[in-house]
Amino acid sequence: MAGDVILKTVGLTKHYGGLHALVEADFELRKGEHVAIMGDNGAGKSTFVRQITGVDQRTSGSIIFDDKEVRFRGPLDARDAGIETVYQNLALADDLDVPSNLFLGREKILVNLGPFSILDFRGMRQATDAALKRTAVKIPNLSNTIRNMSGGQRQCVAIARTATFPSKLIIMDEPTAALGVQETKQVENIIRQLKTNGEPLILISHNMRQVFDLADRIVVFRRGRIVANLEKSKTHGEEVVAYITGAKSAPKANGPGADLP
Amino acid sequence: MTTVTASDEAPRIRRRGSWPAELNAALGLLVLCVLFEVLGWIFVKQSFLLNPLRLSIMITQVAVVGILAVGVTQVIIAGGIDLSGGSIIGATSMIAMSFAQSSVFPRAIFAAQGWVDLPIWIPLAIGMAVALACGLINGWLIAYIKIPPFIATLGMMVTARGIALWYTEGKPISFPTESFKAVGDGLMPVWIFLAVAVMFWLLLRFTLYGKRTYAIGSNEAAARMAGINVERHLMLVYTIAALLAGLAGLVLTARSQTAQALFGTTNELDAIAMAVIGGVSLSGGRGSIIGTAIGVLIFGVIFSGFIFLSVSAYYQNMVKGAIIVGAVALDQWRQKRQAMEIL
Numbered sequence: 001m002a003g004d005v006i007l008k009t010v011g012l013t014k015h016y017g018g019l020h021a022l023v024e025a026d027f028e029l030r031k032g033e034h035v036a037i038m039g040d041n042g043a044g045k046s047t048f049v050r051q052i053t054g055v056d057q058r059t060s061g062s063i064i065f066d067d068k069e070v071r072f073r074g075p076l077d078a079r080d081a082g083i084e085t086v087y088q089n090l091a092l093a094d095d096l097d098v099p100s101n102l103f104l105g106r107e108k109i110l111v112n113l114g115p116f117s118i119l120d121f122r123g124m125r126q127a128t129d130a131a132l133k134r135t136a137v138k139i140p141n142l143s144n145t146i147r148n149m150s151g152g153q154r155q156c157v158a159i160a161r162t163a164t165f166p167s168k169l170i171i172m173d174e175p176t177a178a179l180g181v182q183e184t185k186q187v188e189n190i191i192r193q194l195k196t197n198g199e200p201l202i203l204i205s206h207n208m209r210q211v212f213d214l215a216d217r218i219v220v221f222r223r224g225r226i227v228a229n230l231e232k233s234k235t236h237g238e239e240v241v242a243y244i245t246g247a248k249s250a251p252k253a254n255g256p257g258a259d260l261p
Numbered sequence: 262m263t264t265v266t267a268s269d270e271a272p273r274i275r276r277r278g279s280w281p282a283e284l285n286a287a288l289g290l291l292v293l294c295v296l297f298e299v300l301g302w303i304f305v306k307q308s309f310l311l312n313p314l315r316l317s318i319m320i321t322q323v324a325v326v327g328i329l330a331v332g333v334t335q336v337i338i339a340g341g342i343d344l345s346g347g348s349i350i351g352a353t354s355m356i357a358m359s360f361a362q363s364s365v366f367p368r369a370i371f372a373a374q375g376w377v378d379l380p381i382w383i384p385l386a387i388g389m390a391v392a393l394a395c396g397l398i399n400g401w402l403i404a405y406i407k408i409p410p411f412i413a414t415l416g417m418m419v420t421a422r423g424i425a426l427w428y429t430e431g432k433p434i435s436f437p438t439e440s441f442k443a444v445g446d447g448l449m450p451v452w453i454f455l456a457v458a459v460m461f462w463l464l465l466r467f468t469l470y471g472k473r474t475y476a477i478g479s480n481e482a483a484a485r486m487a488g489i490n491v492e493r494h495l496m497l498v499y500t501i502a503a504l505l506a507g508l509a510g511l512v513l514t515a516r517s518q519t520a521q522a523l524f525g526t527t528n529e530l531d532a533i534a535m536a537v538i539g540g541v542s543l544s545g546g547r548g549s550i551i552g553t554a555i556g557v558l559i560f561g562v563i564f565s566g567f568i569f570l571s572v573s574a575y576y577q578n579m580v581k582g583a584i585i586v587g588a589v590a591l592d593q594w595r596q597k598r599q600a601m602e603i604l
Contacts, residue, residue, distance in 0.1 A: 079488065
């Protein structure tokens with residue numbers, strides 16, 4: 001069973017001063033599995049992701065990724081280990097073109113001269129084409145800057161970034177929160193493509209329809225604790241809402257979060 | 262495999278949106294040249310442009326501030342600002358010159374120590390060391406102590422000017438060695454400016470240094486999340502800006518054959534204005550050395566055009582001011598139109 005699990009957290013806890021943003025989170029993600037994380041604002045979803053991606057340092061607990069206990073010192077560590085993240089605010093540089101954004105922080109180098117290294121523009125462009133093909137995204141003009149793109153195109157670029165580098169886990173933090181109906185559909189198609197490719201995904205979303213459409217399993221956060229861990233086939237929207245609002249607390253949810261009132 | 266075309270629903274973006282800001286500046290330069298040419302034939306009965314001497318004086322006049330402007334440009338692209346350049350010119354000038362004096366002058370500052378007629382690399386190295394120290398302090402305050410660039414470099418502006426004045430209690434330093442004079446001789450300042458401009462155009466356009474400068478100026482948080490060491494990069498950007506200010510100070514001193522504590526006063530503002538006229542966005546992330554070089558030329562043309570037409574220098578500043586504001590207003594309008602096209 002151990003070889004089947006890509007990510008596991010045990011008792012993951014984060015305190016910001018006196019604020020207990022995340023308490024004893026036990027979580028497991030199998031290879032090829034798409035798990036949705038739901039919960040109200042401030043329930044600890046983003047905090048949970050920030051611990052995994054190395055943006056924040058955890059207070060206690062442990063993270064086992066790809067069968068190794070890990071402690072990322074920064075987002076680059078997590079990326080090097082194979083965790084790619086699409087952030088809520090996209091984290092794109094508006095004035096750069098598509099290849100520059102895909103390779104931001106990991107530029108291909110032609111001649112190594114330290115900070116003054118000469119960039120391999122052709123190589124980055126070719127890799128960009130390949131990544132867009134893998135995610136089935138078409139961007140009409142790669143040398144266009146992000147500033148000149150629509151919200152959907154920006155989101156596609158952010159997602160294509162995850163496909164540029166070999167990854168073992170993709171995390172998306174509300175990837176469609178700011179998008180229209182059509183653009184949301186595009187992003188959802190990309191996520192289905194990832195499922196077909198067998199790439200594991202953690203999806204944070206507020207959209208119940210989307211979660212039931214895309215995820216295999218739904219994990220609900222409430223007040224910094226994991227309160228439910230539900231197979232999609234064995235639950236329904238009303239039950240999930242009940243967990244999110246606290247109307248129902250779960251005897252079957254794993255971890256100490258379950259004994260919340 | 263389903264194919265998603267992101268452009269399907271997005272409205273077509275017209276090519277007009279990618280009209281570069283540098284082109285506006287170049288058009289402005291052209292208009293100014295034609296204007297002075299026509300006015301020249303009407304009022305002075307001679308050509309403004311077809312005069313090699315005037316052109317060389319024109320470029321030499323702005324070359325020193327031009328070197329400063331290249332440094333400021335990369336700071337502004339990185340999303341910052343540098344107000345300390347003019348004062349670093351002053352401090353570099355005074356301290357370097359005190360080590361570049363000739364034995365012809367018996368009351369040289371370090372005559373007693375015998376530090377006269379020193380080989381040229383000594384004053385140059387000392388000058389650059391002064392600039393390096395200023396730049397490292399700027400960069401450290403901004404990148405690591407998180408003092409806003411405006412405040413940190415304002416502090417350095419006042420401090421460096423203080424050092425320049427304190428050094429000889431405001432007295433000028435003169436009588437440089439022949440070898441030191443050569444640094445600012447004839448068209449030397451122009452060649453140095455061109456070399457600096459080309460080098461930094463290449464750096465910003467083709468290297469990691471440039472890519473990260475634009476990325477940080479464009480979205481610092483995104484650059485950080487992408488794993489770029491923003492602090493170290495900003496440290497480098499501000500240090501390089503100060504080194505270019507130091508170089509400008511050395512060239513100015515050699516050209517003037519004297520050092521004065523007030524050298525470079527308000528040059529930092531001219532340098533910022535040159536960059537802005539050339540299309541460098543004060544909000545960071547956009548602009549180029551080509552744009553700044555055009556901005557430098559626009560200043561040169563205004564400067565010699567007014568002398569050419571024997572118009573009072575007072576009008577010159579009024580026109581310069583109007584052009585700075587006009588250039589930014591034009592850029593704002595352009596950006597707004599561009600944003601409308603996307604929506």
